[in-house]
Amino acid sequence: MTAHHELMTTYTATVTVRLKRGVLDPEAETTKRALERLGFELESLRSADQFEVDVDADSAGEAEDRADEMAQRLLANPTIHDYDVEVAEA
Amino acid sequence: MTVAVVQFGGSNCDRDAVRALSHLGIDAERVWHEDGLPEDVTGIMLPGGFSYGDYLRAGAMAARSPILSEVREAAADGVPVLGVCNGAQVGCESGLTDGAFTTNESARFQCERVFLRVENADTPWTAAYDEGDVIALPIAHGEGRFEVSEERYDQLVEENRVLFRYCDADGNVTDDANPNGSRGNVAGICGDYGVGVLMPHPERACLPDLNGSTDGAGVLRGFEHA
Incomplete structure (x- = not known):
């Protein structure tokens, strides 16, 4: 077990969860209006949630698979969200 | 028969639900989620509130707590399950x-009285009404x-x-009568088995001395059809 652990690498999986295109984002709309009140000009604004998950894994692929399952089972709601996962060595 | 009103950390309508059910002569008790469902459970209510502080998304954490596996199994065995407000989000x-059920179009928490049109009267949760009936219930949610x-x-x-749609006092389903931007003015739907969920609070419209409406009693009487 210990020997196995030494072969593992710590990866940071960055999971970004966004509302699907076309799903209304009232908080982003409110933020956009507040920016406009401050004098900024902008066409649109989207918000997203980002999670950084540190995992020990044998490979970047394995780390990505695990983060992907986390997104599917909890971090994102497939009814309203899309998500993507990026993995880098921590 | 006992209806289990499942209490999570942050639930705050569990007592109201037990009170309303008891008033209607329906035996009910609060059940702490970690204790699991009682063996003699004949109905399950997921009450309103802010389970787990609405962390991540309203209802997200409670939906993945162990008792929900029991709720799912009970539902498949024919036990009626009603989710109200946060309970609907959990559902x-x-x-x-x-x-x-996600952020209101207004991006605000809204606490008001709404009218609902009964769309399908052929479910336990709507059997007390006729299709097209208009009832008045309170809402209190930011993510509905x-x-x-x-x-x-x-x-x-x-x-x-679709169990209920938001409508005006005359039963017209209009944009103006839609308090939160719900698709198709949908206020409540049913799932498989005897599962129903709605954002408005029937338990807050059961006692004659409160809120000026007892229109919600018919929803809770769905537990009598078990």
């Missing part, structure tokens, strides 16, 4: 019902906007799963 998040893809929405309608 959607757990997959007991389709769709999602029903969202679902257009395809799934069409399917829900086709399968007659």
Whole structure:
């Protein structure tokens, strides 16, 4: 077990969860209006949630698979969200 | 018979629900989620509140707590399950019902009285009414906007799963009568088995001395059909 652990690498999986295109984002709309009140000009604004998950894994692929399952089972709601996962060595 | 009103950390309508059910002569008790469902359970209510502080998304954490596996099994065995407000969010998040209840179009918490039109009177939760009846219930939510893809929405309608739509006092389903931007003015839907969820609070419209409406009693009487 210990020997196995030494072969593992710590990866940071960055999971970004966004509302699907076309799903209304009232908080982003409110933020956009507040920016406009401050004098900024902008066409649109989207918000997203980002999670950084540190995992020990044998490979970047394995780390990505695990983060992907986390997104599917909890971090994102497939009814309203899309998500993507990026993995880098921590 | 006992209806279990499942209490999570952050639930705050569990006592109201037990009070309302008891008033209607329906035996009910609060059940702490970690204690699991009682063996003699004949109905399950997921009450309103802010379970787990609405962390991540309203209902997301409670939907993945162990007792929801028991709720799912009981539902499949024919035990009626009613989710109200946060309980409706838990119902959607757990997959007991389709769709999602998310941030109101106004981006504000809204506490007001709404009118609902009964769309399908052929479920335990609406059997006390006739199709087309208009009832008045209170809402109190920040994340009550029903969202679902257009395809799934069409399917829900086709399968007659819409329980209630927001409407005006005369029963017209209009944009003006839609308090939160819900797709199709949907306020409540049913899932498989005897699962129903709605954002308005029937338990707050049961006692004659409160809120000026007892229209919600018919929803809770769904537990009598078990």
